[in-house]
Structures are given as C-alpha cells and as structure tokens.
Amino acid sequence: MSARDEDARSWRKAYSVALSIFAVEVMLLYLFTLRFS
Amino acid sequence: MNRLDYLVLIATILAIPLYGLWRTRGSASLGQYLKGDASIRWATIGLSVLATQAGPITFLSMPGQAYESGIGFIQNYFGQPLALIVVCAVFVPIYQRLKVYTAYQYLGERFDRKTQLLGAFLFLIQRGIAAGITIYAPAIILSALLGWRLNLTIWLAGGLVIIYTVIGGTKIVSITQRYQMIVILIGMAIAFAVAIYRLSPDLSFENTLSIAGKMGKLEAVNFSVDPHKRYTFWSGLIGGFFLALSYFGADQSQVQRYIAGGSIKESRLGLLFNAAVKVPMQFFILLLGAMVFMFYQFEKPPVYFNQPAYERALENGYAPQLTQLQTQFDDVFAQKRAAIRAVSTTSASERDAAMNTVRKLNAEAHALRDQTKAVLVQAGVDPKSKESDYVFITFILQQMPHGVVGLLIAVILCATMSAMAATLNALGSTTAIDFYRPLIRPNASDHHYVIAAQALTAVWGLIAIGVASFASLVENLIEAGNILGSVFYGSILGLFLTAFFIRRVTGSAVFFAALIAQTLVFILFATTNIGYLWYNFIGCAVVLILAPILQQTLFRSAEASAGL
DSSP states (O other): OOHHHHHHHHHHHHHHHHHHHHHHHHHHHHHHHHHHO | OOHHHHHHHHHHHHHHHHHHHHHTTTOOSHHHHHHOOTTOOHHHHHHHHHHHHHHHHHHHHHHHHHHHHOGGGGGGGTHHHHHHHHIIIIIHHHHHHHTOSSHHHHHHHHSOHHHHHHHHHHHHHHHHHHHHHHHHHHHHHHHHHHOOOHHHHHHHHHHHHHHHHHHHHHHHHHHHHHHHHHHHHHHHHHHHHHHHHTSOTTSOHHHHHHHHHHTTOOOOOOOOOOTTOSSOHHHHHHHHHHHHHHHHHHOHHHHHHHSTTSOHHHHHHHHHHHHHHHHHHHHHHHHHHHHHHHHHHHSOOOSSSOHHHHHHHIIIIIHHHHHHHHHHHHHHHHHHHHHHHHHHHSOHHHHHHHHHHHHHHHHHHHHHHHHHHHHHHHTTOOOSSOGGGGHHHHHHHHHSOTTHHHHHHHHHHHHHHHHHHHHHHHHHHHIIIIIIIIIIOTTOOHHHHHHHHHHHHHHHHHHHHHHHHHGGGSSSHHHHHHHHHHHHHHHHHHHHHHHHHOTTOOHHHHHHHHHHHHHHHHHHHHHOOOOTHHHHHHHHHHHHHHHHHHHHTTTHHHHHHTTO
16 A cells, blocks of 8 residues: 555545544533423 | 723723734744634634634623523524534545645535635625625614614724734734633623522522423423424534534634634644534523523513613603503513512412413513503514524623623624624635635735735625624624525535535536536525525525536536536
8 A cells, every 4th residue: 555545545534533523512512402491 | 891891891802903913923824814723723714713703792692592492492502513524524625635724625626616616606695695694784773772883883893803804814814813802701600600599599590490391491402303493403404404514614704813823733733622512602601691590580671672772762751652562561560570479489279370370471571571562663663683693692791890881892802703704815815826826816825815815804894894884784683694694605615515426427517507507506595494594505405406407418428528
C-alpha cells in the first residue's frame, strides 16, 4: 500500500471518528430532551 | 461597572493585540501577510475558525434566545459537523495544493477571470456590509446600557482592530483570535458557574432543570417533520448543512483561517476540532440562557430588559400605562414564584396541576411584556435590537461580581474584534488578490502587494465603521445580517460545487448560471416570505442545474474549444 493510500485511509478514519462524536452528541442531546422535557 | 471592571476590560482588550504585534514583528512577504507561516498549528487554526464564526451575537443573543424560546436553536448547528467533513475532504486539499491566497483564485484557475471576479464580488458586497453589522450590533447594546457614546464605542473597537489587522495580516489575526477565544471560553465558563451558583437554593439543580424543561426551555432535539416548526432536527441537518458548506467552503473570512500555515494536515485537524466542539459549545451557551431564565423565576426581572428604552418611554409621558403594567407584572411574578416552589414540594400526582398553573402564569407574564413593548412603540422609543438581546447583558451587569463584569464585557468585545479582524483580513486580501493584482497592477513586486493589501484592509475597516455609523437607519440589524448571508451564499456555493463536481462545465456557462441564480434569489427575496435559510439551497441548486444545461445548449462551442 502506497503512502498516499495510507494517508487517505487514516483521514477516512479521522472523519469516521468525527462523525461518531457528532452522533454521540446528538444522542446525548436527545436523551437530555427526553429526561427534562 | 467599577474601576476593577474597567481595569480587567482594558487590560484584556489591549494585551492580546499587543502580544500579537510582538509575535508578528518583521513578517513581510506577501505569502506571510496573507497566509501566515508554517508556525500556525491546528489548535490556533481551530480556535481561529471558532472565533470567526462566533462573533458578538453568539454571546449577546444566544442566551437571550434560550431565555425566550428554549434551547431548540442548537439544532441549527447539526449540519455543521457534516459540512466540515466535506470541506476537509474536498475543499482543503484543492486550496492547499494550488497554494491560493483566496478561494476565488481557484474559480479563476478552474473557470476564467470573470467567474473569479463574480465570486469575489458577491463575497465583498455581503461581507462588507456584514462587517459593519458585526461592530454595530454589540456597540448599540453596550452603549445603551453602559452610557458609552455609540460612535465612540464603534470607533474605539473598530479602530483597534483596523490597526492590528493592517499591521500583522493573517498571522496576527490567527494569534489574537486564539487568545481572544480562550478569554471567551473562560469568561463563558465563569458566567455559567455563577449562574448555577445564583440559582434559587429552594430547588436542587435537577429540579431546576426539570421545571425549566416543563416550561418548554429544554427541548434540544425535535424530530418533527412539520415545516412550520422553526427549529427541528431535519431543518438543522439539511438547511444547516448547506449554510455551513457555503460558509466554510466559499467564504474567504473562513477559508483564510484554515489555509493559514499551508499544511493540509493542520487545516483538517483545525476544522475537525470545530466539528467536535461546536455543538457542545453552543449547547452550554444556550443552557446558560435557560439557567438565566430559571434565575429570573425567583429574582424579579425587569418587565422589559431594554431598560434605556423603557426609561425614555417613562420620560416621554407614558409613565401611567407603564406603571400599571409593572404592578400587574409584579403580581404575576409573585404568584408564579410561589407556584414554582409548590411544584417542587407537591406530590407527583398534584405536580401536573401545579405545572399548569406555572405555565399559565408564565404566559400572562409574557403577554404583559408584549403589552409593555406595544407602549414603547407608541411612545416612539421602539428599539432597533430585539429585547432578548438585552437579557444576558442585564444579567451580567446586575448579578455578576465586579471583575467578572469587566471580563464578560471583554468577552463580548473580544468576540467583536476577532470576527471583525477575520472579515477585514479577508476583504483586504480578496480585493488585493482578485481585483487589484490582475486588473490594476499585474506585475508589481511582492512588497507592493503587501502595501496594497494593507491599504485595502484599512479602507474596508473604514467602510465597516461607516456602515456601522449609519446602521441605525436599518431595522432589525441582526436578522438583516443573517438574511444577507443567505441571499448571497447559495450562488457562491453553486460556483464552487460546479467547479469541484461537474467537470464538463466551462466558465461562461457557470458565470451566467450564477447570475441567473442570484437574480432569482433577489426576486424571491423581494416577492415571497419563504424562510431565508432556503435561499442557500435554492441559489446553489439553480447554479448546479442550470450550468450543465447552459453548457449543453448556449455554450457548446466553448466546450469544444476548451477541448473537453
């Protein structure tokens, strides 16, 4: 695997992590809404 | 405000630009002036992007927004993390590999000069006016409440920003924004802690949240597909995505922040940092507003938060009506406070009935505030800014300890200065690189263009101060700023998305598609009352649909001669 592919793969991982963090944030906000609304 | 407050305020406001000037001494080349240097790392880029977007409105208006309508506004930011990932994957590598100074240079390289000029021109109009609003909005509120002269406030804050932005360029903007953002985050954290500490001891924090929720202030996520609902998960995710994509991908005031330093890795990390922290940051600012609301359930709030306007109405002979409304408001407040206390002590079975009483009294208090506003309109002192913009600043001035007051006023001014510095830096760079260099002096030295960029930054600063000085002629400024962005962003985004994703389209086709899209958005704006967030989508969609059609019909020969 070339260095360029390796780099692209690690960035895809970084984007997945960012997306997962966002999903967790929305889920926590939804749980907050259910608990207090 | 006392001496300690002024000391904290002046020290904070001056120390950051002075440090920035010291750090950037000796920077001279055009590249360094417009893009900073390799010493700018992702943390600085991330905080700089965060500070550019935040602006003073975030800290003045957001808590008031939550006080008034709850924290549902958070959903408007749901499209942003997704848009930032698209910007990281598509926009950043292109800008960094082409080593452009402005986003619109890319349009020139991909299409032609006229498309570059169109993109840059739309940006300059929109941001030039927005820069004036950025400085006017906090100045009108601070000058009204603190008794400062409006024009002096505008000139002092604006003048300081012009001086350091002109001298230091992109690097000083990034460095000062980093520290201004740190001050802002510390200030808001202290404000949050004090607000919690000042809540009524009659209720636990959990009970406070529970009652705020039952009063409709804590609905953070709403999955409704009803188009009449203002803030929903879906409108935030879809509308917010297009708005954020235009803003982060095609607005030079943001592009210049993340291409600073010149490394793809640092740019991406800075943007991903924003993708992760933006939603929690906005949540805490909105929750702070909800806590201020709960504080004022036990501590009597003013019947109308814009006290200077209220007092002018009293002086104008409207004292009898206003005093009567005040008496009714005081009575409703006392009943409501007793009802909220009853909610926390009653049994679970009686709680619903008690909450209904609280909601009914809250609606009555709201109606009395509306009636007060109507009297103010009658008295001819109808304020230009929304009353909710005065909620948080009133809380700061009346309830925070000395020293913290100065720090929080500094937070608002830091936010103003950081947003304005980024805007002036982008306006000066765009005018110098996209207009002055190709059209007026094509083959001058690097040093000449640095001087030109500095002069143009100063000119834009003076224009912004001019707009701010005449801004009182425009009603509802804050809304005007949001609408202005949405009216122009759609067609600018359309230009960039066509450049990235529709390979066969040439300059003339996309140029006329963007002109038609912009005209259509102007017509829709003048003749309909659709929600302004939709203009982003409409402008962008029209360019993306029309450009290939024009290419296949009117500009087919251009395609052949371009060898596509």
